[in-house]
Amino acid sequence: MATSEASQRAITAQNPSRDQQRGPTRRAAVAQLLAGWSLFSLAAGVGLLGCVRFLFPNVLYEPPATFNAGMPSNYGVGVDETFKNTNSTWLVRTESDPLSGRDGIPGIFALNTVCTHLGCIPNWQAADNRFKCPCHGSGFRPSGMNFEGPAPRPLERWRVVLSEGELMVDMNQKYQWEKGQWVSPESYVVV
């Protein structure tokens, strides 16, 4: 009898029941399922975070579009670069500006520093009395008029007015020569 039980245990050990055979397979399947859900949950969480991120757009801190450029007497005849980097503006004082219909009338105007070709920032070259764009070689006179290179039109001018005796430059309003806008009273301060 004892021999028979021992034989039976040996046979069982060599031939595991169906449940025993299924056991590891089921555990593996459950583990895979859990792993799959974990990955899915992780991906869904990341996606949700991405959506939430769009609810809080980037804040751009740009300089104010209107700025005080100080007293006209601060500016001698010629190009002033004080506000080139901070406000995209050159202030130009001239004895005469025939292109805006102010021949022989001294005044100050504000030029936009952006090249009218593809938007680079030209350099002021006092020795050559010109703005020269480093990107494709366009050249502009101190008035803003283009005279060489691919730029199709002059530099733009900003609105500039006197407020309590000081120059206020308003970059919300621009004036384009090719549209006949340089004659606007607020594109030039007579000094």
Ligand code: FES
């Ligand atoms: S961007 Fe100035 S010449 Fe092209």
